[in-house]
Amino acid sequence: MANEKKLDVVILGLLSHEDLSGYDIKKRMDQILSYFWSASYGSIYPTLSQLVNQRLAEAVKDSSNDRRRTIYHITEDGRKYLSEWLQKPDRKDDLHSETALKVFFGGCTDISDTLQQIQAFEAENKEKLLQLKAAESQLQNVISEAQDHPYYLLTVRLGIATYSAWLSWCHEVKKYLKNQNHQ
Amino acid sequence: MANEKKLDVVILGLLSHEDLSGYDIKKRMDQILSYFWSASYGSIYPTLSQLVNQRLAEAVKDSSNDRRRTIYHITEDGRKYLSEWLQKPDRKDDLHSETALKVFFGGCTDISDTLQQIQAFEAENKEKLLQLKAAESQLQNVISEAQDHPYYLLTVRLGIATYSAWLSWCHEVKKYLKNQNHQ
DNA sequence: CTTACCATGTAAGGCGTTACATGATTCA
DNA sequence: TGAATCATGTAACGCCTTACATGGTAAG
Numbered sequence A, B: 001m002a003n004e005k006k007l008d009v010v011i012l013g014l015l016s017h018e019d020l021s022g023y024d025i026k027k028r029m030d031q032i033l034s035y036f037w038s039a040s041y042g043s044i045y046p047t048l049s050q051l052v053n054q055r056l057a058e059a060v061k062d063s064s065n066d067r068r069r070t071i072y073h074i075t076e077d078g079r080k081y082l083s084e085w086l087q088k089p090d091r092k093d094d095l096h097s098e099t100a101l102k103v104f105f106g107g108c109t110d111i112s113d114t115l116q117q118i119q120a121f122e123a124e125n126k127e128k129l130l131q132l133k134a135a136e137s138q139l140q141n142v143i144s145e146a147q148d149h150p151y152y153l154l155t156v157r158l159g160i161a162t163y164s165a166w167l168s169w170c171h172e173v174k175k176y177l178k179n180q181n182h183q
Numbered sequence C: 001c002t003t004a005c006c007a008t009g010t011a012a013g014g015c016g017t018t019a020c021a022t023g024a025t026t027c028a
Numbered sequence D: 001t002g003a004a005t006c007a008t009g010t011a012a013c014g015c016c017t018t019a020c021a022t023g024g025t026a027a028g
Helices: A007-015 A022-033 A041-053 A076-087 A098-104 A111-142 A149-181 B007-015 B022-033 B041-053 B076-087 B098-104 B111-142 B149-181
Strands: A057-061 A070-074 A093-097 B057-061 B070-074 B093-097
Touching: A007 A022, A007 A041, A007 A057, A007 A070, A007 A076, A007 B098, A022 A041, A022 A070, A041 A057, A041 A070, A070 A076, A076 B111, A093 A098, A093 B098, A098 A111, A098 B007, A098 B093, A098 B149, A111 A149, A111 B076, A149 B098, A149 B149, B007 B022, B007 B041, B007 B057, B007 B070, B007 B076, B022 B041, B022 B070, B041 B057, B041 B070, B070 B076, B093 B098, B098 B111, B111 B149
Parallel strands: none
Antiparallel strands: A057 A070, A093 B093, B057 B070
């Protein structure tokens, strides 16, 4: 099958800007990609070894630091591989939503249960929206300083658009459920 | 680990309305859950066996038809299990977006490549939005006929909200990229 | 008669998480 | 000196998809 695994290109993408350790990569992913991509150490380190085996990245010892630390550097082949992936028309965009599932099957439980789920979902979305708006402001201040910043900003805007839409939906669901509850 | 697998409750949810075969379940999921949940036969059939082993569902032979066909019926334990899951506060809502990834790393390739990705993404979203709006109209016509319809409608509204937001984002990205291209 | 759809199921293998294991360094 | 953070890695295990295997029925 065409490779379903995308962690390799995500890592190459991060390495295309700067050399990073496995630990750094995890941090970057948690900070800036987390709302539409995630990975654990248990997949990051093996993928890094694999990238080295395929000559898409090189392991470089970090001499600037006492700590045991391996930083990785993207190779020319790695850049080519990344760029080919960016040109491939295959894309998959999946939403896996347990909240949607719990609303969908809401008829099987009390309205108050579904209402609680929605309120929790709403709170999470508000929190994430705040974070993304903070990131947006920061990026707008430094937009001209690096070539990649406009792309980061566009991605943040996707997050903002998505969470805003979900928040509106939460209002709609709450309104409906509360109305039902009082009848 | 707390069970990550949710296919069992999805199937129980579908069985809570009507008895279904594995084949029916797949069809239902493709038709009405596909934009926020999916599954293949390779996971549906084993999960059905497992539900029977756990006494959450029963296998019933279908006598109304010549064809070999096993339909499944939810048990009281199954309903209890579903309802407990609906009350549990744990929820996970994940967006896995390769389009976002391709925009994020857009600086590593030509603007025209990213533009193409966005145009394809836009076309897919328009298509899905049309489908959901058709589903919305249908549901609004029969809203009072079954207790679950309002919940289905709310879920469809989530899809509409999400795809509309993504379409607006596509416009924004296109505008930015085209502007860059002409400078 | 052949295409499309109905219908079920298994095996191989990929992908990823969690838990575990280990140990250094920094800061209070 | 103890907690937090830096840092890497493996093993077990779970979940899921794809591909394969099989065969019936309806409609044109």
